Structures are given as C-alpha cells and as structure tokens.
Amino acid sequence: MGSLTVLQVKAATKPGRYVDGEGLMLVVKPGGAKTWQLRIQANGKRRDYGLGSASIVSLADARERAYEMRKQVRAGDDPVALKEAARKIKATVPTFEVAARDLHEERKAGWRNGKHRDQWLSSLEAYAFPAIGSTPVDRVNVADIRDLLASIWLVKPETARRVLQRTVTVLDWAHAKGHRPSEAPVRAVRAGLGRQTKTDSHFLALPHDQVADLMKDLKESDTAGRLALRFLILTAGRSGEVRGAKWSEIDFDKALWTIPAERMKAKREHVVPLSSAALEVLRIALTLRRGGEDVVFPGMKGQPLSDMTLTKVLRVALPGSSWTVHGFRSSFRDWCAECTGYRSEVAESALAHTIPNKVEAAYRRTNYLQLRTTLMADWAVYLGEGPVTAIISPKTT
Incomplete structure (x- = not known):
C-alpha cells in the first residue's frame, strides 16, 4: 500500500x-x-x-x-x-459496412453474373447496414445479427437466409484479415431464431462463393471421404445417394450416373449428368478400388462410408464451422438462382426435387437432361474444377 x-x-x-x-x-x-x-x-x-x-x-x-x-x-x-x-x-478496425464493401470490391470481379453482384450488396444495404453498418466489425455479436434477422426470418425466409450467409461471409473475411478475434457465431445466431418452414432450411449451407476454396482443400489428399465429398458437391447429390453409389450405376462413356429408384428419396430413378470434374473424381476412386467391390467410395470392409465420415471430413477442412454436408445442395441452388439464367425447374430437376403440384408434374414430362448437363458443367467451372473451354454463360432456354 x-x-x-x-x-x-x-x-x-x-x-x-x-x-x-x-x-x-x-x-x-x-x-x-x-x-x-x-x-x-x-x-x-x-x-x-x-x-x-x-x-x-x-x-x-x-x-x-x-x-x-x-x-x-x-x-x-x-x-x-x-x-x-x-x-x-x-x-x-473497419465498420461492418466498410468491411462488406471492401469484400464486395475484392471479390466482385469473380462473379460473372452482374445481377448477383448487385443483389449481394443490396441485400446487406437493405437489412444489415441499418442495424450494424456503423458497428466496428470486431464488435458485431450474436445478439446484433439475431436482431437484424428477427423481423424477416419467418416472413421472408429465403431473403433472411441469404442475408445471414452474406453477413457470415463478411465476418469470416474480417477474421481472416485480422479485424476480428473469431469467425461468425453462426450456430448461436440460428439457435435464437424460429425454425423456417422452407425445405432443408435447417441444413446450414456454406455460401456458394466459398465452396471453390473448400474444393481446393479437399484435393490435398485422395481419401475415400474426401473424394466422396468432392463428388457430392459436384453432383449436388444427397449424402446417402453418393455414399451408396455403385460402379454398376456409372456410365463413363455417356458421362451419366443412374441412381435406381430404390435408392432415391422420391422412389424414382434419377439420372445425373457427370461433368469432367466429377468423372475425374471417379477415375481417382477407380485407382483405389479393391478387388471387385462395387461401392465407389468404400469404408471399412468395402461397405459404404457412414454419414458421419463426410461430416468429419468437412469439419477437418473447415474447423469450428457449422456448415452441413446436406447444405451443399442449398449452396448449389443459391448459385443457380443468383449467378445463372437457368430456369428454376431445371435446378429443381438437378436436385431431384418432387413437384408438389400433381397437375404440373403430370404435364412436365422432361427431365431436362441436356440442360442439366451444361448446368453441371457450369457449376464445376464456377468451383474452379472445370476445363477452361467449358460453357459458362447462363442458359435461358
């Protein structure tokens, strides 16, 4: 004293x-x-x-x-x-708005669709900036994000989900730049919001503009789990469909993967066009094939991988994140809507979604295979996985 x-x-x-x-x-x-x-x-x-x-x-x-x-x-x-x-x-330390605009300026050259470039920022201008725009990016917390989403989470679920994804992207970018001590608290934010009625809304999806970086990480080694996750992302398939894939379902000459009805959620056969990148994954898997086993991505004793295996692969690649394996279907769907000119029914067909309206389903007799072939090639190019000569312009027919 x-x-x-x-x-x-x-x-x-x-x-x-x-x-x-x-x-x-x-x-x-x-x-x-x-x-x-x-x-x-x-x-x-x-x-x-x-x-x-x-x-x-x-x-x-x-x-x-x-x-x-x-x-x-x-x-x-x-x-x-x-x-x-x-x-x-x-x-x-920049404010949230400054960080968002800096990120947008940094990445917009890589977004081929002008509409997406504008919508990415305008959604934050409409919903995020009024609430947290002037807040230093290192001080944006769970309550801040939850409050700005509360009024639209249930009434505008798709918009709210995109605003959340873009807010998360800004905060994760700020963390990578050294402006925040941690990444976005995604799980805690969603825990305080009501459950949306939209199908698969509870499967948290990695923003589509971040999937390409993940794909680079997954290519660092060729384990069955990493190959399966790459194939799942490239085909926008469900986990069970990919883990249960068999060589007898693959046609390398036609570049098609035919999933039998009994393995599909809707109990209808689904034909998946395979991009050159997806075929390359299969060729690598083929070099790892043991004996005459039919499972494309085998685990122990030649049996299909467990669902948790893919989740663990994702957790290792993106430590501390809450993104889900099933969420990559939403990543693909968001990309279709925001960055391409493909009609929604083509994207829905690629995801093998059931048409709820029976009359509409009866009249829609095509499976859009030709359009889906170019769609999946474009998706691979967007992920940095396709050949330079691939068609990447949006399709409108």
Whole structure:
C-alpha cells in the first residue's frame, strides 16, 4: 500500500511531486492541475509514464494502472508502445459496412453474373447496414445479427437466409484479415431464431462463393471421404445417394450416373449428368478400388462410408464451422438462382426435387437432361474444377 491517502490527494495544492511509492507520484502543476505519473527504471534508463488526470483517475485506479505497467516493463514490454499499438489496431478496425464493401470490391470481379453482384450488396444495404453498418466489425455479436434477422426470418425466409450467409461471409473475411478475434457465431445466431418452414432450411449451407476454396482443400489428399465429398458437391447429390453409389450405376462413356429408384428419396430413378470434374473424381476412386467391390467410395470392409465420415471430413477442412454436408445442395441452388439464367425447374430437376403440384408434374414430362448437363458443367467451372473451354454463360432456354 502506498503512503498517500485520498484526503492528501484532495488537499495537495502546492506545486511539486507527492510520492506514493514504487515510482508512483502525484504531480501538482503551478496552475493547480493534478496528474498521476509513474517513474520506472529499466535497463539502466529512467522513464516517466503519465497515468491520467487525478480529477478523473482515483488513487486506487492510479495504483492499479501503475501495477499493470510495472508488470509490462518486467516482462520486457514498453507500455507506451503497447498502448500506441493498441490504439492503431483499434483505429484500423473497419465498420461492418466498410468491411462488406471492401469484400464486395475484392471479390466482385469473380462473379460473372452482374445481377448477383448487385443483389449481394443490396441485400446487406437493405437489412444489415441499418442495424450494424456503423458497428466496428470486431464488435458485431450474436445478439446484433439475431436482431437484424428477427423481423424477416419467418416472413421472408429465403431473403433472411441469404442475408445471414452474406453477413457470415463478411465476418469470416474480417477474421481472416485480422479485424476480428473469431469467425461468425453462426450456430448461436440460428439457435435464437424460429425454425423456417422452407425445405432443408435447417441444413446450414456454406455460401456458394466459398465452396471453390473448400474444393481446393479437399484435393490435398485422395481419401475415400474426401473424394466422396468432392463428388457430392459436384453432383449436388444427397449424402446417402453418393455414399451408396455403385460402379454398376456409372456410365463413363455417356458421362451419366443412374441412381435406381430404390435408392432415391422420391422412389424414382434419377439420372445425373457427370461433368469432367466429377468423372475425374471417379477415375481417382477407380485407382483405389479393391478387388471387385462395387461401392465407389468404400469404408471399412468395402461397405459404404457412414454419414458421419463426410461430416468429419468437412469439419477437418473447415474447423469450428457449422456448415452441413446436406447444405451443399442449398449452396448449389443459391448459385443457380443468383449467378445463372437457368430456369428454376431445371435446378429443381438437378436436385431431384418432387413437384408438389400433381397437375404440373403430370404435364412436365422432361427431365431436362441436356440442360442439366451444361448446368453441371457450369457449376464445376464456377468451383474452379472445370476445363477452361467449358460453357459458362447462363442458359435461358
């Protein structure tokens, strides 16, 4: 404990230094102003540090600040330099709006569809910026995100989901740039929102503009799990369909994968056109084939991989994230809607979705195989997996 008392600090009026102890002193200036000062000697050098005005900083607070500063000096740090560095870091942390616009500017050249470029930013301008636009990006928390989504989560589920995905993208980008200590708290945000009625809305989908980076990571090794996940993403297939895929279902010459009715959710045969990238995955899997086993992506003892295997592969590739394997179907569907000119029924056919309207289903006799072939080739190109010569322009017929 120092030698000064609160009453002595208050009564001190004569200019000079009033020592408290261990280098801490009260300095009274000729004009009557009182400040705290800490004198420390380290490495043979003496240095005085200001701790603030005595009219604002109490005696107890001054002692606490002096204690912390002495600890820093003993650790070999320069308190002034540390304070200045912290100030500079704080000054360089952008607001959420600035971060979003910087990210948009950085990535827009890679978005081929002008409409998507505009919609990506306009959705944040409409819903996110009014709520958190002026908030430093390192201070955006779960409650902030939940509050901005609350009014549209159930009444505009698709819009809300896109706003969430784009908000998450901004925060994850800010984390990668060193502006946030952590990635977006996705799971906690969704926990506080009601369940949407939209099919598969509870399967959290990695934003489609981030899937290409994941694909690069998955190519680092050719395990059955990684190959299966790559194939699942390239074909927009369901986990069970991909894990249960058999070589007898694959036609390399026609580049088709025919899934029998008994393995489909709707109990109808589904023909999947295979892009050159999907075929390449199969060729790699073929080199790993053991004996005459028919399972394309076998686990132990030649049996199909478990659903958890693909989840573990995703968790290793994207540690700490909440994205789901099934969510890649939503990633694909969002890309179709936002970045291409394909009609919705073509995308729905690619996903083997059942048409709820029986009359419409009766009249729709095509499975859009030709269009789906170019659609899947375009998807592979978007993921950085297709040949340069692939058709990538949006289709409108």
